[in-house]
Amino acid sequence: MSIDLAKDARRLRVLLLLAALVFAGLTGWIALRESRPEWEELQGKFRRQTKTSANQKQGIMQLPTCAGTVDRCTTCHLGIQRKDLGGPEIEQPFKGHPQGTAHHLKNRVGCSLFHGGTGRALTSKVAHSMPGTSQKDPMLTQPFIQASCIGCHVPGDQPGMPKLTEGAKLYLLLGCSICHPLTGGGRGGWDYGPDLRSLGRKSLAYLEASLIEPTANFPQSTMPTFKHTFKGQPDHLENMLIYLLSLGLPDAGNCPNRNRQNEAMLSEACANCHSGQSGQACGRFEHRCLYLIERKSELSCAGCHQESIPEPGLGQGLCPPINQHRANCVVCHLEIEKEAGL
Ligand code: HEC
Ligand code: HEC
Ligand code: HEC
Ligand code: HEC
Ligand code: HEC
Numbered sequence: 001m002s003i004d005l006a007k008d009a010r011r012l013r014v015l016l017l018l019a020a021l022v023f024a025g026l027t028g029w030i031a032l033r034e035s036r037p038e039w040e041e042l043q044g045k046f047r048r049q050t051k052t053s054a055n056q057k058q059g060i061m062q063l064p065t066c067a068g069t070v071d072r073c074t075t076c077h078l079g080i081q082r083k084d085l086g087g088p089e090i091e092q093p094f095k096g097h098p099q100g101t102a103h104h105l106k107n108r109v110g111c112s113l114f115h116g117g118t119g120r121a122l123t124s125k126v127a128h129s130m131p132g133t134s135q136k137d138p139m140l141t142q143p144f145i146q147a148s149c150i151g152c153h154v155p156g157d158q159p160g161m162p163k164l165t166e167g168a169k170l171y172l173l174l175g176c177s178i179c180h181p182l183t184g185g186g187r188g189g190w191d192y193g194p195d196l197r198s199l200g201r202k203s204l205a206y207l208e209a210s211l212i213e214p215t216a217n218f219p220q221s222t223m224p225t226f227k228h229t230f231k232g233q234p235d236h237l238e239n240m241l242i243y244l245l246s247l248g249l250p251d252a253g254n255c256p257n258r259n260r261q262n263e264a265m266l267s268e269a270c271a272n273c274h275s276g277q278s279g280q281a282c283g284r285f286e287h288r289c290l291y292l293i294e295r296k297s298e299l300s301c302a303g304c305h306q307e308s309i310p311e312p313g314l315g316q317g318l319c320p321p322i323n324q325h326r327a328n329c330v331v332c333h334l335e336i337e338k339e340a341g342l
């Protein structure tokens, strides 16, 4: 092979020039891209589409949430408060918020508490991911958004969360609470399963595998498979997953909530009211508790105490069979602990 130094040098110079040009082009492109981040593009587009005046520059929107975090979702979701942008012709992220949940919007609760996602993020990819992961947050879409309701509601205390409520009931029905009792330390008498409230956010696939193929996540798992229970029952599986998602959510902190308003009554002895003949109670009070209503035939005092309610004895005034049910209360009344007089 012959060596032509002059020719090689020329070739090298052309190559270097090309490389320099490509580099300059790339830098320019990156600079241009950086100077116009996704949210700014979207704000421009929103102004053009809705003919909002151009000097109404919007910039980054920051909304403090009641959980002490910050949401910037409205930086891109610019039509959220606009009733005129609710129609099907409007595309995301410019759609107005569906009505019917307006009371939550009013209270400056924030967006990520309901929809999940990463509140501070300014790119849609990160903003729509579960915090700390690159997986799209399932709570962004129905029906999985129902998981969020547990932060401030007892499942079933308001309309709009039927699948969460069914999930809670399934949790009891399938005996999950025997091994995962959801009490103080997370471990009950059986000392079997981990506290599902300390799991943190997990993907639907992970949670589903825990139920269908427990050894997928833990090779030595002693948890029985629920493959046959959920076979051909996609609705039941979805309800269960929504309830499990809800358990992994962070605490809603000091947000205004409705789930503590039953606290005092939860630890009250039933006999405080049910003291009449065969445990009748009087007064204008009506139970709203799904459990007490749906299990009336098991819990009705008259079913066991045909005459008068016994005086406090070994049970210190708390009825022993009814007390056995107390282990179930925490599945919906998450805020109470077994120790608190129950
Ligand atoms: C950087 C801009 C941007 C930010 C920030 C942003 N989004 Fe979005 N969002 C979009 C765009 C664009 C779409 C439509 C395309 C898509 O679904 O990704 C969208 C769609 C959505 C949808 C509809 C998705 C669906 O599957 O139907 C929801 C819900 C949503 N965003 C919630 C949020 C929440 C909650 C936050 C804050 C945690 C947020 N977004 C932050 C740009 C953004
Ligand atoms: C961050 C706390 C929080 C979360 C999360 C939350 N709520 Fe609420 N919700 C409240 C509070 C507080 C009220 C009582 C509002 C009031 O009285 O003004 C309420 C009231 C309601 C009402 C009654 C509205 C009315 O006009 O009386 C419904 C229905 C409701 N919530 C449904 C839901 C559903 C469905 C979810 C889950 C998708 C949910 N909520 C999640 C805090 C929350
Ligand atoms: C016989 C006891 C038992 C029952 C019943 C049971 N589990 Fe488990 N579960 C376990 C054990 C033990 C583990 C931890 C895996 C291991 O180390 O073996 C586990 C793990 C899990 C995990 C994964 C936890 C993690 O850290 O990743 C989920 C989710 C779960 N269980 C949900 C359920 C649900 C929902 C039910 C009811 C349908 C249920 N379990 C019933 C014993 C049980
Ligand atoms: C604030 C008073 C009050 C408390 C506390 C209370 N109840 Fe009731 N309960 C009532 C009233 C009032 C009724 C309706 C009148 C009736 O059926 O006696 C009722 C009805 C019921 C019914 C339906 C009765 C039937 O046979 O149709 C059941 C079951 C029930 N209560 C169970 C309980 C249990 C279990 C507790 C304790 C965890 C409890 N209640 C605590 C006031 C109360
Ligand atoms: C499934 C049957 C059953 C039902 C339903 C039931 N009890 Fe009892 N209760 C018992 C038994 C058994 C005892 C213990 C033996 C005894 O003292 O009669 C008991 C004991 C009690 C005691 C005495 C506790 C102590 O200090 O020893 C009270 C008070 C009581 N029940 C109240 C109620 C009230 C109020 C209801 C309805 C809300 C109710 N029970 C429903 C079976 C039942």
Ligand code: HEC
Pocket: 154, 155, 156, 157, 165, 168, 169, 258, 261, 262, 265, 266, 286, 287, 288, 289, 290, 291, 292, 325, 326, 327, 328, 329, 330, 331, 332, 333
């Ligand atoms: C499947 C979910 C679920 C379970 C499990 C459950 N509750 Fe409830 N409970 C509710 C709902 C929903 C309400 C209504 C809350 C509201 O309107 O603020 C409620 C309310 C209550 C109240 C307030 C008074 C009333 O009846 O409205 C008491 C007391 C109560 N529950 C006791 C219990 C006890 C004791 C247990 C366990 C033996 C229990 N609950 C288990 C869903 C549940």
